Amino acid sequence: MHHSGSIGGVSRSALAALGVPMGLASVPVSAPQGWRDHWQVAAWQPQVSLTHHGAGVTATLDRAPAEIFDLFSTARSVPANTYHVSPNGNDANAGTDAAPFRSIWKAVSAANASGQPAKIVVKAGDYGKPYNPSQFLNLRPTVDIAFVATGGRVVVGTWDDFGSPAKDGTYTNCYSYSLGNVDRVIDRARLDADGFHPDLLHVSDAATCNRIGGSWTLEAGKIYIHRADGKAVTDANTRVLRAAGGTWRFDAPVSIYVGAEDSISGFDTMGGSGGAGLHYQPGTKPAAMKAVVVERSTFAYCGGTTYQSNGTLIANLHGLALFSDCDASNNVKDGFSAGNDGNFGAQCHMVTVNSRAILCGRGSAQSCNSLTAHDDAVIADFAGEFGRTNGGSVRTIGNSRCWLSGTNIADDRGDRVSGGMTPPAAIMAGDNAQIWADRAVVSMPPATAAVFADTQAAVRLRAMPPMRSNPQGNGTVEEW
Template sequence: MRMSGLDLVRRGSAGRRRAPPAGLGFPLADYPLAIRRRGGRFLCDFKPEAYAAAALAGPAYYVDIATGNDANPGTSWGAAVKSIFAATQLGNAGGVPFQVWVKAGTYSRVNNFTNMGPMVIPTQPAAYRAFGGRVTCWSGHDLSWPATPHATYGNCYAVARSTVTVVLDLLRPNAFGDPAELVRVADAATCNATPGSWAQEGGTLFVRRADGAVPSNINTRVLIVVDAFALDATGKSVYLEGFDFQGGANGGVFVHGSAARHVIAVDCSARYAGGPSHAGDGFLIEDSQGLAALVRCVAASNANDGISFQWTRGGAPTLSPLTIDCRGHDNGRHAHLANNGLACHGGLAAIEIGGDYHDNCGANVLLTDASKLWCIGTFASRSLGDVGRGGSDGPIDFHAAGTSQMWLERTRSAVSTHALMATDIARIRLRQHEKGAGQAELAVGGASILTD
């Protein structure tokens, strides 16, 4: 893995150590974290691999989409399996923590974590690492596209496929450089009249690409209502590095169910979870009992939130969220309301370092219930709000609601109507926050915005 800013502190960088705010409640005794400022950045001594030590010391299995065979033992590159789920099955059978190295490439659900059905859950602590480049795992599989247009709707191409959530144009980027989505329309007739659209009629998918080209598995990708990566209560600690997830029924990376474990993702992304008729967050981590750390991860173009941490079990939460140098943008797609780049719900205590959250259809950063969040060096800008869709959220960069408490230290905001909003009886405390020209601050009712 490349050297990152996280490691530079251990090599002697200068800068005053930042003390967490009193009352934050993040368990630093269990998850030590030293943060320093260097130039315009904040660096910390967090080492994600330390929370996957057992898996990274365990037996290794190898996956190669190009040359592997699932009948192989998977114990070397020369005997690699073809599917990530097959490597998981081998690791589970070994009965000890294990690691999986995955050769760079694109893995549909035929060969990724899900085995054309539910995800194959690692029942031992597991570490999955990309090798030789990025690994893309997407929630669908190649289709048998016809070579000729539909007999009735001559601008469309039709293929057998149901439960579609998103159709991607792999040749045309959106405003953020990701593959553009084709627009879902009501029926085949409307699709026929609308370049760059798709429609679902029963078990048939109709597609009209904007460029008029014949759809193929090279230029068009169809995501469906299945999981991309979903860890339930039976799953153990997991470490992910170098993975790009596309689609997901509930989330690109969906971790749910009560279990004592750590969830660590490094240099990963989650895009296009959910769709016009199906909700989905990019990274949705709820009710795990342990550290949930995202490092240099990207959550973009998801139907709902980009990154969402939730505690639904009541009582004192034992989920500890940490985000470092993450990005969340273009979340809250289609007609979905009140969606965020980063959100914490349910009384969590969390730390956000150096993130960049923008162009989300809701507050860019949201804190609710009795949660507590320390943002240090975070930048939030260009919130789109959701009023235009019939919602009640205007463009807000940082929003604290309920009885939550948010600390903003050397953070920045820009462009959005409101830099800061505190509602109910929430509290936002500022330590050198820089807001953009013309941005407002709003504290409603018994809420407050204070400068330390």
């Protein structure tokens, strides 16, 4: 029987357009008109193709992320100055390749002083609280900067190296030392099924910590740590993430690149401020649009006993935020968040590509989302992985616009367990928000909200696999 290249009377191209895996053929995706009408970044609009395969979906942009950054700034491609940072460097050095700085913030300070776009090349290694880009929130870039990792992973964060503290004289199962504040303590000697170092349990007092292995507490200016394996506490097996500080903070309207020039390198952020691990929130609108482009980087362990922090927070960016091959998982609040609340006309756009945000929402935090947009932000996700979050995995409010294509969303948990009102929901549109979902896969338990739309909101679906539960809410849910 002859089918002229078709399967069951349907052409291969038609099946591919519906998201049916057809080898490794890439299928271009088109933005919905209602979303396109709100996109205001003239320098670049997402042009994307999706490749469906046995492991899921992979998205490909029309340009490399670094090339997209170059449309907005010369900091990466033709910097006025280049500074080098290494774990073996010294802040008294000149910041050259032969005589690098020790601290990333020292290079930021030099770039600010020059008043010109700069590239900061950071060699693989650990850069905790004394060395991180924001100098624990005491320093912010005032010029365009490209942060470029080289030679492997660059780990930045909010921890101090504490050496090898002694056993406590009173609570002899614990190791203790003087410390003013703590957000989170993690066990570096173990990894869980998702690839994260598990948290030690925060308990109320030193006596309880002494009784319970795998716990910690802060009492009277001293931290007590009781490892579950009974081993001595060292920098190698335990990381204490501090509160009242942060890692990446930007409050001037500048363009920022965070990435690498080789395939093995990138930045891993452990811990963040009261806002996020990467927090971009300028107070003024620039004359020309700016870009925040991040690739092959992670933002995790943000927030804890003191702060309800996001992995990333983009607010009042007049321009484009692009996260490619990034992970904003395992944070107390949201994973990727975008909004405009500065009342000065910023037009915030955020795109996530081949990125992940799971396990967001911990403790008493409510309305925690993997991907979220507020106010009138315009966002898009391509081939993202979101879920196991408390309060709506993909949730948009205000007058925001969101386009999902090839996105995988699973097992949202809602926030009722922490005293909130949000039921488990995969895709949620509130207020006047609009969401378009194209070939997204939603996996939620029966009798939960796979899709939810408030009265004035709308969710529009195209080529979606069947969902176990009917849409919820009084808003519009329809095909497009």
